[in-house]
Amino acid sequence: MKRLRLAGWSGQVLSARPGAAIAPIRPAAFQTIAARRQSSAAASAEPVQDFSHQDMPRPPLPSPPPSVAARSAKLAALHARLSLSKKVPLETLARTLVTLTADDNANFNNSSLATLGRSIIHYHVLEYLVCKWPRLPMSILYAAIRAYGGPQTLQVIARRWGVESAAAPGEEVDPGLLQWKPDAEKMVSTRTGYLRAEDELKQPHWRRGMSSRIVLDDDLGEKKTGSEFTSQEDLHAHLQGEAFASFAQAVVGAVYLHCGREAAKHFVTSHILSRQVDLSKMFEFVSPTRELAMLCAREGFEAPIARLESETGRLSRTPVFVVGIYSGTEKLGEAAGPSLDMARRMASMAALKAWYLYSPGNKVRVPSDMMEADAQPWKAPHIDVGEIV
Numbered sequence: 001m002k003r004l005r006l007a008g009w010s011g012q013v014l015s016a017r018p019g020a021a022i023a024p025i026r027p028a029a030f031q032t033i034a035a036r037r038q039s040s041a042a043a044s045a046e047p048v049q050d051f052s053h054q055d056m057p058r059p060p061l062p063s064p065p066p067s068v069a070a071r072s073a074k075l076a077a078l079h080a081r082l083s084l085s086k087k088v089p090l091e092t093l094a095r096t097l098v099t100l101t102a103d104d105n106a107n108f109n110n111s112s113l114a115t116l117g118r119s120i121i122h123y124h125v126l127e128y129l130v131c132k133w134p135r136l137p138m139s140i141l142y143a144a145i146r147a148y149g150g151p152q153t154l155q156v157i158a159r160r161w162g163v164e165s166a167a168a169p170g171e172e173v174d175p176g177l178l179q180w181k182p183d184a185e186k187m188v189s190t191r192t193g194y195l196r197a198e199d200e201l202k203q204p205h206w207r208r209g210m211s212s213r214i215v216l217d218d219d220l221g222e223k224k225t226g227s228e229f230t231s232q233e234d235l236h237a238h239l240q241g242e243a244f245a246s247f248a249q250a251v252v253g254a255v256y257l258h259c260g261r262e263a264a265k266h267f268v269t270s271h272i273l274s275r276q277v278d279l280s281k282m283f284e285f286v287s288p289t290r291e292l293a294m295l296c297a298r299e300g301f302e303a304p305i306a307r308l309e310s311e312t313g314r315l316s317r318t319p320v321f322v323v324g325i326y327s328g329t330e331k332l333g334e335a336a337g338p339s340l341d342m343a344r345r346m347a348s349m350a351a352l353k354a355w356y357l358y359s360p361g362n363k364v365r366v367p368s369d370m371m372e373a374d375a376q377p378w379k380a381p382h383i384d385v386g387e388i389v
Contacts, residue, residue: 060172103169113257121249131366146222
């Protein structure tokens with residue numbers, strides 16, 4: 001029997017006809033695997049991307065993103081209400097409304113802007129007070145700085161600007177609302193000053209002199225620990241006031257960064273120094289007659305003498321005595337009182353207030369005026385040597 005040649009048959013039977021389509025021999029799944037194996041060498045050079053995290057939900061942001069600031073009507077109205085320059089963008093104004101307690105990220109909260117603005121405010125307030133009232137005692141000077149640029153004053157200014165606080169900070173909050181949380185520890189961390197060694201001894205009656213207030217305490221000569229608030233309502237109101245004050249300070253810092261020194265000074269003068277403060281009500285004398293006698297001795301004046309100017313109803317239930325304090329022939333002060341001793345004390349207080357509240361005038365020059373381009377030569381103002389007692 002002759003053996004069949006299968007190789008020849010296979011070539012004739014399995015040969016493709018002209019124009020006929022060639023059907024795939026292997027299944028599609030095997031072709032895909034082969035294609036992936038062939039491209040594995042080229043894909044190994046590229047970094048492998050992990051898409052597993054795309055299905056996970058993104059955590060909410062602690063504050064609104066800067067991109068939504070341009071769509072906030074409250075923010076645009078606040079920008080126009082403060083008459084801010086177009087150089088101050090809405091994104092920066094939105095950042096001034098985010099406190100440290102709402103967002104820990106320093107790139108999105110107002111902590112740095114508030115620190116800068118607080119320094120600028122205290123500088124302009126201090127030079128204004130020292131040059132306008134050069135004889136103020138340090139205790140009255142600290143009280144005046146607090147009255148012009150303290151946290152209580154700045155929070156009132158911020159509220160009068162029409163700023164409202166949000167119920168809670170978050171990504172969905174309108175960027176035109178003040179965002180804060182009642183966190184006392186974070187608010188204390190933004191204050192300046194030094195820690196006292198005696199604070200750990202828990203002695204409540206340590207004496208704090210004026211020198212320690214100047215060296216160790218904050219810009220206002222005070223230290224705050226938060227323990228002086230007995231109720232949570234008082235602490236909550238205090239922390240909310242601190243948040244509003246930080247916003248006002250941050251606005252001054254933003255104006256300084258975007259518009260320059262002159263614009264920041266004009267902003268402080270218009271919104272802070274334009275307020276009227278009666279410094280005469282801040283004085284409290286323990287022994288005015290003794291202090292007035294020491295003042296006259298230091299300045300080389302004659303010893304003060306009390307003289308009765310007039311009286312009425314000495315024997316009635318409501319007598320009135322008018323007493324004047326004289327140094328030689330010059331009258332230092334005059335006051336009325338229900339008794340001779342009270343009238344003498346009040347006249348001594350009037351003489352001391354007239355000395356301490358001496359002012360060269362309302363249009364007094366300050367050191368920052370020398371930074372102007374066409375500034376006149378500087379003439380040093382009169383600065384007193386200090387308080388008597």
